[in-house]
Amino acid sequence: MGNFLGSMPGAIAQGLIWGIMAIGVYITFRILDIADLTVDGTVCTGAAVCAVLVASGVNVWLAILIATLAGILAGCITWFFHVILGIPAILAGILTQLMLWSVNLKIMGGANKPLSARNLYVLLTQMDVPRSLIFLGIAAVIIIALLYLFFGTEIGCAIRATGCNGAMSRAQGINTDLMKLLGLALSNGIVALAGSILCQYQGFSDINMGKGAIVTGLASVIIGEAVVKRISKNFAVKLAGVFIGSVIYWIVYQTVVFFKVDTDLLKMLSALLVAVFLGIPYLKKKIGGKKNKGGAVNG
Numbered sequence: 001m002g003n004f005l006g007s008m009p010g011a012i013a014q015g016l017i018w019g020i021m022a023i024g025v026y027i028t029f030r031i032l033d034i035a036d037l038t039v040d041g042t043v044c045t046g047a048a049v050c051a052v053l054v055a056s057g058v059n060v061w062l063a064i065l066i067a068t069l070a071g072i073l074a075g076c077i078t079w080f081f082h083v084i085l086g087i088p089a090i091l092a093g094i095l096t097q098l099m100l101w102s103v104n105l106k107i108m109g110g111a112n113k114p115l116s117a118r119n120l121y122v123l124l125t126q127m128d129v130p131r132s133l134i135f136l137g138i139a140a141v142i143i144i145a146l147l148y149l150f151f152g153t154e155i156g157c158a159i160r161a162t163g164c165n166g167a168m169s170r171a172q173g174i175n176t177d178l179m180k181l182l183g184l185a186l187s188n189g190i191v192a193l194a195g196s197i198l199c200q201y202q203g204f205s206d207i208n209m210g211k212g213a214i215v216t217g218l219a220s221v222i223i224g225e226a227v228v229k230r231i232s233k234n235f236a237v238k239l240a241g242v243f244i245g246s247v248i249y250w251i252v253y254q255t256v257v258f259f260k261v262d263t264d265l266l267k268m269l270s271a272l273l274v275a276v277f278l279g280i281p282y283l284k285k286k287i288g289g290k291k292n293k294g295g296a297v298n299g
Contacts, residue, residue: 047206
């Protein structure tokens with residue numbers, strides 16, 4: 001039992017890092033109402049760019065910034081495919097993701113890239129557990145605060161309006177194409193930021209580190225919404241809920257590992273969990289509609 005409890009801080013740290021990625025998924029999935037699958041490639045892009053720059057002696061914070069910019073560029077490519085070429089959003093994301101696979105291999109010069117000792121990896125792994133969690137917790141709070149402020153601005157509200165009702169937004173004079181560009185760029189920039197921090201935490205970047213990221217992100221969003229929906233409808237609370245959902249997800253993951261359950265099944269279980277939570281509102285609405293129709297007939 002002691003070993004199990006001892007593994008929890010690591011699971012919480014992973015949850016906070018992947019929570020940043022899940023925030024990016026939340027922006028496209030919930031705010032912009034776009035199913036963007038670019039994130040599976042963008043996580044690795046952020047990690048690859050950061051790892052190569054740090055290994056070359058670039059300052060770690062500058063490397064993280066450049067990695068974030070690389071993610072923003074990936075989001076712009078998806079936007080180009082979707083808006084300019086008219087390709088459906090989900091397919092546009094898949095195309096960008098496939099492109100990034102080759103790009104990431106070229107950036108790293110192989111399937112993985114180890115980091116040198118003088119980087120954030122030391123900060124996150126050699127600090128005592130409370131301080132490392134405080135570091136990641138502060139990063140999460142800063143991201144929530146910045147996004148809360150941004151989406152309260154005129155541009156932020158325009159992005160939210162575009163996701164809610166694109167036709168009405170265009171009628172109000174909002175350039176919805178531009179708002180989609182900003183939303184996709186912001187989302188993938190945040191995902192790449194998460195990838196850059198993740199590679200620092202693990203000490204390496206790997207071509208497969210982004211596989212299934214969209215499922216992890218969606219699971220975090222869905223779990224977080226279920227936790228905070230009765231607490232408050234405040235936007236900051238919803239963003240905090242994404243981090244909470246991610247931490248819960250990784251605690252469950254660590255529990256599965258500790259009790260030696262076949263971890264190969266975890267992605268399948270995550271996908272089923274997301275499917276159930278996404279399907280419940282539809283089923284409730286469908287069942288409720290049948291009941292109302294039945295009541296009207298009986299009346």
